[in-house]
Amino acid sequence: MKKRLPAFxxxxxxxxxxxxPGKEDWQEQVFAGLICSAIVAALLGHIxxxxxxxxxQPKRYLWALVYIPYFIYWCVRANLDVAYRVLHPEMPIxxxxxxxxxxxxxDMAKTFLANSITLTPGTLTVDIIGQDFFVHWIYIPTEDVxxxxxxxxxxxxxxxxxxxx
Amino acid sequence: xxxLVLALGILLLCTFLCLYRIGAxxxxxxxxxAIDILGTLVVGFCGIYGLYRGKDFYMNIAIAWALLSFIGxxxxxxxxxxxxxxx
Amino acid sequence: MSDLVATVIIxxxxxxxxxxxxxxxxxxxxxxxxxxxTKCVTLGTCMILIGVLIHxxxxxxxxxxxxxxxxxLFTSPVxxxxxxxxxxxxxxxLWEGSVMDKFLEERESQKKDK
Numbered sequence: 364m365k366k367r368l369p370a371f372x373x374x375x376x377x378x379x380x381x382x383x384p385g386k387e388d389w390q391e392q393v394f395a396g397l398i399c400s401a402i403v404a405a406l407l408g409h410i411x412x413x414x415x416x417x418x419x420q421p422k423r424y425l426w427a428l429v430y431i432p433y434f435i436y437w438c439v440r441a442n443l444d445v446a447y448r449v450l451h452p453e454m455p456i457x458x459x460x461x462x463x464x465x466x467x468x469x470d471m472a473k474t475f476l477a478n479s480i481t482l483t484p485g486t487l488t489v490d491i492i493g494q495d496f497f498v499h500w501i502y503i504p505t506e507d508v509x510x511x512x513x514x515x516x517x518x519x520x521x522x523x524x525x526x527x528x
Numbered sequence: 529x530x531x532l533v534l535a536l537g538i539l540l541l542c543t544f545l546c547l548y549r550i551g552a553x554x555x556x557x558x559x560x561x562a563i564d565i566l567g568t569l570v571v572g573f574c575g576i577y578g579l580y581r582g583k584d585f586y587m588n589i590a591i592a593w594a595l596l597s598f599i600g601x602x603x604x605x606x607x608x609x610x611x612x613x614x615x
Numbered sequence: 616m617s618d619l620v621a622t623v624i625i626x627x628x629x630x631x632x633x634x635x636x637x638x639x640x641x642x643x644x645x646x647x648x649x650x651x652x653t654k655c656v657t658l659g660t661c662m663i664l665i666g667v668l669i670h671x672x673x674x675x676x677x678x679x680x681x682x683x684x685x686x687x688l689f690t691s692p693v694x695x696x697x698x699x700x701x702x703x704x705x706x707x708x709l710w711e712g713s714v715m716d717k718f719l720e721e722r723e724s725q726k727k728d729k
Contacts, residue, residue: 377682380678380679380681380682381591381679381682383584383674383675383678383679438654438658439658441654441658442631442634442654442655442658442659445634445635445638445650445651445654445655446631446634446655448638448651449634449637449638449641449642449651450634450637454641454642454643456642456643456647458644458646458647458709458710459709460646460709460719462721477692477696478689478692478693481653481654481692481695481696482653482654482657482658482688482692485650486650487646487649487650487653487695487696487699488692488696488699489646489696489699489700489703490700490703492721495721497721499646499649499650499699501647501650501651531622535625535626535629538629538630538632538633539629539632541633541636542632542633542635542636545636545637545639545640546636546639548640549639549640549648555645555702555705555707556705557645557698557699557701557702557705557707558645558648560698560701561639561645561648561649561652561653561695561698562639562652564691564694564695564698565635565636565639565652565653565656568656568657568660568687568691569632569636569656569660571660571664571683571687572628572629572632572659572660572663572664575660575663575664575667575680575683576625576663576667578667578676578680579667579670579671579676582676583676584674584675584676584679587675587676587679587680587683588679590679590680590683591679591682591683591686594683594686594687594690595686598690598691598693598694601694601697601698602693602694602697604698604701605694605697605698605700605701606697606701607701608698608701608702608704608705609700609701609704609705610704610705
């Protein structure tokens with residue numbers, strides 16, 4: 364029951380955003396939403412979220428507010444970088460798959476780290492085995508493994524640790 | 529009006545580039561990626577067309593399309609990996 | 616004023632879409648294509664939808680566009696990751712100009728252990 368409640372609340376908020384009740388029929392919409400969220404929470408409540416008390420700690424939201432602009436900055440830089448490589452007549456690429464390691468423990472944090480890596484300049488997560496990320500890099504600057512970890516993971520790891528762990 | 533024609537023209541060009549990649553291959557993953565990208569382009573198209581017509585049900589189509597495109601790509605990726613779908 | 620800002624944002628998004636699709640055609644192997652197309656088309660489509668939000672204001676159309684943008688931002692990297700992994704297991708090797716492939720080494724060493 365304790366696990367089902369956050370699932371119910373999240374599902375209901377998503378329902379309200381998706382339907383966005385109009386002026387005339389908002390009672391029906393909200394009522395249908397309550398029933399649907401209850402069904403979803405009863406059937407699938409065990410898969411998310413793992414530790415719900417994290418949702419109520421305001422410090423995590425503050426870090427998320429810091430993280431979002433930082434992420435958007437790197438995301439726009441990534442796009443300009445890709446545009447440069449694609450439009451350059453000789454295509455300056457030097458691709459390969461490198462291995463980097465992370466200290467993050469929870470699945471949620473690792474998922475967000477993998478997504479962030481995929482959307483930032485020149486990198487794409489291919490697989491995760493335990494603590495090791497295999498990252499395809501479009502332009503490998505050095506052969507040094509420590510340097511790879513610092514360049515790819517170091518950008519986001521600290522903030523994600525504050526948000527998700 | 530010119531805005532809509534220009535925007536849809538750019539999206540049409542993108543679509544033809546994706547179709548070229550779907551046709552030319554050379555491997556199955558290339559085609560899968562192109563199909564995924566095509567789905568995302570359709571979402572953008574629905575957004576622009578919904579804005580032009582001022583109707584919000586185009587966005588419903590876009591959300592459903594994004595969901596189905598994601599599930600389809602995941603199924604194709606599982607198939608490429610050589611595993612069954614329920615794993 | 617907000618109409619002008621929205622139009623500019625939508626056009627920047629469309630340009631990124633176009634760059635992504637050019638990358639899909641020009642780059643030499645599957646992994647580079649996944650990279651370029653996923654990054655550019657994800658941000659491009661998100662910018663189009665944010666432009667729709669700014670143009671339409673808070674209402675059914677705008678909020679749905681925002682939800683759709685967040686959804687694409689979360690799912691698109693996951694799909695790219697799945698396709699790249701599937702391609703590696705499918706047997707597609709990296710482009711001949713590539714520098715290293717640590718993932719192939721790892722998979723072969725695991726096979727030997729078995």
